Amino acid sequence: MASGGVTSDDVPILQTENLTSNVKSIYYSRTFLSIIGGVVAGIWGFTGLTGFVFYFLIMMVASIGLLAKSKFSVQTYFDNWSRILIEGVFGGLMSFVLFWSYPLMI
Amino acid sequence: MAEELVLDTAIRDWVLIPLSVVMVLIGVLRYFVSKLMRSPAASPSPDPKLVREGQVVIRARNLRTNAQFIPTKAFKARKVYYTNEENGLLHVPKEDAQKAQAAMFSDPNMAMDMMKKNLSMIVPQTLTFAWVNFFFSGFVAAKIPFPLTQRFRGMLQNGIDLSTVDVSYVSSRSWYFLNLFGLRGLFSLILGEENATDDAQKMMQMGGGFGFNPAMSLGAEKDSLDIIQHDWALPKMERHAEDVLKKLLKK
Numbered sequence: 001m002a003s004g005g006v007t008s009d010d011v012p013i014l015q016t017e018n019l020t021s022n023v024k025s026i027y028y029s030r031t032f033l034s035i036i037g038g039v040v041a042g043i044w045g046f047t048g049l050t051g052f053v054f055y056f057l058i059m060m061v062a063s064i065g066l067l068a069k070s071k072f073s074v075q076t077y078f079d080n081w082s083r084i085l086i087e088g089v090f091g092g093l094m095s096f097v098l099f100w101s102y103p104l105m106i
Numbered sequence: 107m108a109e110e111l112v113l114d115t116a117i118r119d120w121v122l123i124p125l126s127v128v129m130v131l132i133g134v135l136r137y138f139v140s141k142l143m144r145s146p147a148a149s150p151s152p153d154p155k156l157v158r159e160g161q162v163v164i165r166a167r168n169l170r171t172n173a174q175f176i177p178t179k180a181f182k183a184r185k186v187y188y189t190n191e192e193n194g195l196l197h198v199p200k201e202d203a204q205k206a207q208a209a210m211f212s213d214p215n216m217a218m219d220m221m222k223k224n225l226s227m228i229v230p231q232t233l234t235f236a237w238v239n240f241f242f243s244g245f246v247a248a249k250i251p252f253p254l255t256q257r258f259r260g261m262l263q264n265g266i267d268l269s270t271v272d273v274s275y276v277s278s279r280s281w282y283f284l285n286l287f288g289l290r291g292l293f294s295l296i297l298g299e300e301n302a303t304d305d306a307q308k309m310m311q312m313g314g315g316f317g318f319n320p321a322m323s324l325g326a327e328k329d330s331l332d333i334i335q336h337d338w339a340l341p342k343m344e345r346h347a348e349d350v351l352k353k354l355l356k357k
Contacts, residue, residue: 051252
């Protein structure tokens with residue numbers, strides 16, 4: 001998922017190019033997941049709050065996945081924790097809602 | 107109040123799906139059109155003075171980001187070289203700054219380029235919106251899967267003057283907006299990162315492009331160089347290397 005650039009040691013000194021590349025791959029994986037998750041939520045027929053809970057559940061699973069991908073040392077790949085936790089979550093919400101309503105009307 | 111409405115499947119086939127398909131295709135088209143319009147614009151040789159100033163800004167930025175890797179003395183010398191009030195590279199005399207601004211406003215070429223960029227964004231959106239308004243207004247088109255409060259009625263059901271319809275039923279205009287925002291993610295996936303929607307941001311970052319005000323970015327760079335706290339990282343590095351080596355030896 002998040003195979004960005006190669007970074008140096010676990011000292012908080014990061015190459016900006018690598019950091020942006022890593023953040024971009026987080027953003028792409030989140031966008032992809034929100035679209036797929038929207039379709040899945042629509043097919044399973046979630047409505048109302050359940051769907052949003054499902055979305056945030058997916059995003060939490062994604063965070064755990066990213067954490068595992070970064071071998072549990074976030075400081076090696078990102079400048080702070082919020083990158084893994086919230087980067088792209090709210091941007092993906094609109095995509096999720098759109099692709100959630102597609103299957104429901106068919 | 108919350109009675110189930112049955113939406114005609116013809117609405118789905120002839121309104122919602124065509125609208126989505128059209129919006130995706132327009133997004134793809136806009137991407138390629140803006141790509142075509144960009145390539146000839148790069149060929150005329152830019153003003154050497156502009157290029158020089160852009161390079162100075164990039165050099166100063168490199169100094170700022172890598173400041174921790176050089177000793178304090180070296181950093182100070184470089185800082186003076188850039189920000190010195192008399193002949194520092196980043197220092198812009200007052201009259202020059204005003205002149206540059208005036209030149210930017212009077213240059214028709216630059217304005218044209220910016221117009222083109224904006225037009226490629228605005229024209230398709232306006233056209234699609236007008237198309238949606240003209241053909242598909244006045245009826246409930248879709249049901250979004252979550253309930254909303256009464257306040258959203260004006261936004262999601264404009265064109266329908268019924269106060270008893272549940273707010274989760276939306277008009278085609280709202281479906282258009284939902285598509286407009288929701289497809290952004292899809293575009294970034296299918297068109298890659300050079301998406302037309304984040305073109306504007308990239309232009310800002312590059313600085314060398316159109317609508318770039320040299321005096322302003324020079325001044326901004328000077329300010330950020332002035333306030334930087336210098337902290338040499340290399341002594342810490344030695345200790346860090348020692349730690350790593352010790353750890354390796356233990357294994």
